[in-house]
Amino acid sequence: MRTVLALAGVVIKELYRRKDFYVLFVLTALITLVLGAVKFFNDEHIVRYLKEICLLLIWVSALVIAIVTTARQIPAERENRTIFPLLAKPVSRAQVIAGKFAGCWLACALVLAVFYIFFVVISGSREHEWPILNYFQAMWLQWMMLGVVIAFVMFGSVIFAAPSSNTTISFILVIGILFIGRHLGEVALRQTEPVRSIAYTLYFLIPHLEWFDVRERVAFHQNLIPWSACGLASLYAACYSAFLLWAAWLVFRRKPLNV
């Protein structure tokens, strides 16, 4: 466990040394503040559009940070040949996978915390309401979703040759699932065989990342999601992440490390 945490610490340090987070945070803050300064029909209480746009920017930024950071972890170690001294410590390949995953996931937690603090301050200052538990649920679910995404990208980084292809494919799949994952079952039922069975099987196989996207609930002042549902969704994400990490380890343990 200590080894895994040490590896995770290196990944977190890498995050705050690189400029990705700062650039995305400044962009998010700038766009939100500029939009917040716009007054529509002399009404200062209009706030939902701002919350929605700010949450969208947070989602985009977090996905970019999670996917780009994870995709370069193992390929960079192999390219710089630092993987050899690392494995000679001795650190097992399973620990490398677990450490890199934990590092990226915890780094995302830090990123989300900063983004959500900004979001809470901006929305609270505009609407003078502080539904902290709703915001916590939104952040928690987003973090769980990022766990699945990071595990998927980690798996991709031991399959694909270059980080760029891994990043592109991961973005397409994640965005595709977020957009049509919820409706795939509905679409499948309208098809004829064999497309129907294939699409319906796919519907059950894909990780339903859209569950974790509760931006609309936050923007439209909905009640809290039942905690039991949050817990089950977290368990679902944990199972998917574990499966993908296990698959990543299965491929990585026999993979030659020479570039």
Place this chain on the structure above:
Amino acid sequence: MSNRLAILVLVFLAGAWFSLATMLQPRVASFSQSGQDNALKVLLGDGRKIFAQHFFVKADIYFHSGYYPSIFYQGEREAGHMSGHEDHDQGHNHEEEADFLGKPKDWIDRFGRNFMITEHTHLENGNEREILPWLKLSAELDPQKIETYIVASFWLANHLKKPAEAEQFLREGLRANPDSYEILFSLGRIYYESNHETARARNVWELALRRWNEQQQANKKPDKLVLEEIVVNLARLEENEKHYDRAIAYLEVARQLSPAPEAIQKQIDDLRQKLGATATTNSTSPL
């Protein structure tokens, strides 16, 4: 290359781009159609109308607090309820349509609904203001989309008690669509109902009626709904001003358009009684 030569080349290049800029600038101005267009129009061209429609729908989504069918559920859907033009039957259909999700089809669908908005509500108590940014943006992108001005002014004047802003927005719409009888009618409503300026309201509604006649009378399928609203409101105004003969004349037109002519006839009869049992109405049709 010596430093001197490099500086000379730099000066030459600077002169070249400055000359080119002075040459091209007037041409670029002509690209933007008399230099009146904003950056959005220049960048998006006619494609901005698609975005304008998207933002108009977005306002409707906000009006329903996010409970809205996606393209996978969406059939024909009208935005009449957002503009406050919904009668009882339409409202009933709207409630039926609201259950677009139906029963959950499987456990994924059932569990996923914990994280979605599944309750059909409309914005109220001043929260209607939340639709306004999207309507404003829609109007910026497509100034010819008259519906946007009508909907925004309806909520501004009737629910948010901001008739001045509603009037200003309608005037913007009128500048972009000078012949719009719908905008003129909405403007008249603000003058009459919010500002209590009877004379101005009458002038604007009469102008709306003239515009309707110019544009719609020759049509095979004229826009009778707006005509009915114009004449009914003019009749109400004239009745309140005790010009019963004119009110009757407008109601005669409304009777031909109304789905419930008996009710209009009753109003006409009441007005005739007010005019006096012996008095005859020599009014002519306003159309």
